[in-house]
Amino acid sequence: MIDLHIPATQSSPEIHSEHAQGRLVLRGDSYPENSYELFNQVFEWIEGFLAGQPRRALNLELHLLYLNTSSIKAMMEIFDLLQAAHDRQHPISVSWFYDARNERVAELAEEFKEDCSFPFDILVMERSTP
Amino acid sequence: MTAAGHDLEQRLISLLQDSATDNPLHQPLAELWQAHQDLVYRLERITRISDAYQSLAKEREVSLVSRVDKQLRQLEKIVRISDRYQHMMRDLNIALQEAASHDVLTGLPNRRLLTERLREASELHRRYNRPFSLAMIDIDHFKSINDRFGHETGDSVIIEVARVLDAEVREQDTCGRWGGEEFLLLLPETDAQAAALLGERLRHAIEQLTIRHKDEPIRVTASIGIAGHADVSSYSETINHADNALLQAKRAGRNQCMAYTAARPIPS
Numbered sequence: 001m002i003d004l005h006i007p008a009t010q011s012s013p014e015i016h017s018e019h020a021q022g023r024l025v026l027r028g029d030s031y032p033e034n035s036y037e038l039f040n041q042v043f044e045w046i047e048g049f050l051a052g053q054p055r056r057a058l059n060l061e062l063h064l065l066y067l068n069t070s071s072i073k074a075m076m077e078i079f080d081l082l083q084a085a086h087d088r089q090h091p092i093s094v095s096w097f098y099d100a101r102n103e104r105v106a107e108l109a110e111e112f113k114e115d116c117s118f119p120f121d122i123l124v125m126e127r128s129t130p
Numbered sequence: 131m132t133a134a135g136h137d138l139e140q141r142l143i144s145l146l147q148d149s150a151t152d153n154p155l156h157q158p159l160a161e162l163w164q165a166h167q168d169l170v171y172r173l174e175r176i177t178r179i180s181d182a183y184q185s186l187a188k189e190r191e192v193s194l195v196s197r198v199d200k201q202l203r204q205l206e207k208i209v210r211i212s213d214r215y216q217h218m219m220r221d222l223n224i225a226l227q228e229a230a231s232h233d234v235l236t237g238l239p240n241r242r243l244l245t246e247r248l249r250e251a252s253e254l255h256r257r258y259n260r261p262f263s264l265a266m267i268d269i270d271h272f273k274s275i276n277d278r279f280g281h282e283t284g285d286s287v288i289i290e291v292a293r294v295l296d297a298e299v300r301e302q303d304t305c306g307r308w309g310g311e312e313f314l315l316l317l318p319e320t321d322a323q324a325a326a327l328l329g330e331r332l333r334h335a336i337e338q339l340t341i342r343h344k345d346e347p348i349r350v351t352a353s354i355g356i357a358g359h360a361d362v363s364s365y366s367e368t369i370n371h372a373d374n375a376l377l378q379a380k381r382a383g384r385n386q387c388m389a390y391t392a393a394r395p396i397p398s
Contacts, residue, residue, distance in 0.1 A: 066219060069212040076204060104218045111211050 001052070004045050012038055013064060017045055024049075025061045031068035039074035046078065050085050057091035058082070063125075064096070065105060079116055086118040093119040100124050235285060236292035238313070239306035247304045247316050252365040254318075263325035265315035266355045266372040267295065267332065270384040272311035275350070279343045287341055287350055294335050299328075314369075322358030322389050329354045329387040337385065351385035358390075 001019050008014035013028035015038075024045065032038045049058055060082065067075065079094075086092045094116070098105035106122050113120045146160055231243040239247070254260040269275075269291055276284035288311060295313055299305045308314040315332075317325050333354055341348045355376025359368045375390035382388065 067211075067215055069208060072208050072211050072215070073204075076208065102218075104214075104221075108211060108214055108218070111207070111214070114207075 001045075001048055004041060006038075006041070015042060017049075019049060022049070022056045022058045023061060024058065025063070027063040029066045030064060030071040031066065032071070035068070035070035035074055039071070039078070042074075042078065043081065046081055050081075050090060055090055057093070058085075060092075060094045062094065062096040062109075065102070067108075075112060079112060082118060083116055086116075093121070095121045095123055097123050097125045100126055233307040236289055236307050238292050238296060239304055241306065241308055244304060244306040244308065244314055244316065248365040248369075251316060251318055252359065252368075255359055260319060261321050261359065263317045263320045263322050263356060263358045264368055264372040265317065265325055265329045265332070266308070266357075266369070266376045267313040267315065267329075267352050268354075268376055268380070269311040269336075270351045270353055270380075275348065279348065283341070283343045283348070287348065290339055290341050291336055291350065291352065294339055295332060298332050298335050314372075320358075322356055325356045325358065326387060326389045329356050329389075333385065333387045353379040353384050354387040355379055356387065356389040360392075 003019050004015050004017040004024075006012075006015040008028045009032075011029065012032040013026045013030045016025045016027070017023065024042070026042075046058070049056075060078070064075075082092045082094070094113075096106075096109040096112075098109065106124070109122045113122065142159070142163055146156070146163060151157075231240060231246075232238065233240045251260075251262040255262060269287065272284065272287070275287055288307075292305075292307065292313065295305045295315070299315060300317075302318050304316040306314055306316075315328075317328065320328070333352060336350060336352045339350060341350065353376055355372045355374065355378065357368050357371035357375055359365065363371075371390040375388045379386040379388040
């Protein structure tokens with residue numbers, strides 16, 4: 001399975017996956033011109049990972065700041081996908097990191113968390129991770 | 131099937147079985163009976179198919195309604211989150227604007243905002259001949275305060291002087307930090323004479339100020355140069371005039387407020 005290594009641009013987040021570790025990281029601002037194209041690769045990667053045998057845990061790590069409307073929709077679809085996997089007893093977890101200087105990102109993460117029953121941690125970061 | 135209908139069917143069946151086949155009615159009756167049987171079969175088939183279609187349509191309607199409901203909920207959530215993101219961006223924008231136009235140490239307007247206000251004031255002067263004056267204020271012997279008490283105390287002196295100036299000026303005035311220990315006051319609708327009165331009041335207020343360094347009180351004074359915006363000059367020329375008057379105040383022994391006068395050039 002091919003891992004994703006999409007560098008951040010001015011308007012799109014860095015997307016980075018580690019199949020071996022069961023880790024997917026999204027980092028930065030997201031207001032791409034074509035969010036469907038960008039997030040479709042993420043959906044495909046997640047679906048591929050979840051279909052793999054034997055089943056392995058997936059952790060989605062988010063360091064997202066600003067999301068435009070279509071990115072919000074894409075994120076909700078990703079969470080729906082993860083929720084469905086969780087309902088099939090697939091181990092899923094989400095860690096959403098935010099900067100202590102911007103508490104409102106945490107409030108927004110809470111909104112996303114609302115409909116998810118898998119472990120969804122919203123974690124403060126004193127400094128941005130390297 | 132009604133009881134009478136059932137009875138008729140039974141009678142027909144036995145008639146067709148029993149009666150001699152030479153009866154001329156026998157053949158048409160047998161054909162009629164067969165046609166009747168076919169029709170009944172077809173009717174039942176149509177009913178079955180129709181019922182199946184109806185329940186299929188019903189199921190589709192139910193699933194469509196639940197899908198629409200789900201999508202509506204999702205849409206409402208997207209809208210809610212999106213609104214909050216936009217709100218966050220707006221607030222960040224305001225904070226950024228504030229940071230770009232205000233001095234971090236004192237919270238006063240910075241040079242950028244002062245320049246913007248100066249441009250507006252000189253435009254008002256050019257178009258409607260509205261007067262304005264400037265006061266350039268410089269803390270006396272600031273370097274020696276810094277050297278003697280350290281930068282932190284130097285910073286508190288600047289903060290305290292800024293606080294006094296900000297408290298003393300009028301609503302319509304802009305008091306900003308022009309440079310290190312230098313403040314610029316923009317006084318709209320004020321001629322040089324009125325500005326000089328205000329300048330004197332500010333000088334006095336600063337003179338009254340005491341800043342504590344550990345247990346030692348520090349007294350500061352400031353020199354002030356006043357200049358009214360004259361008809362032909364650009365605002366930068368008026369700043370130069372205020373600077374010149376400030377220099378004069380410094381030369382006259384500091385802790386003074388002086389107004390620029392064109393007739394009396396600065397002795398070099």
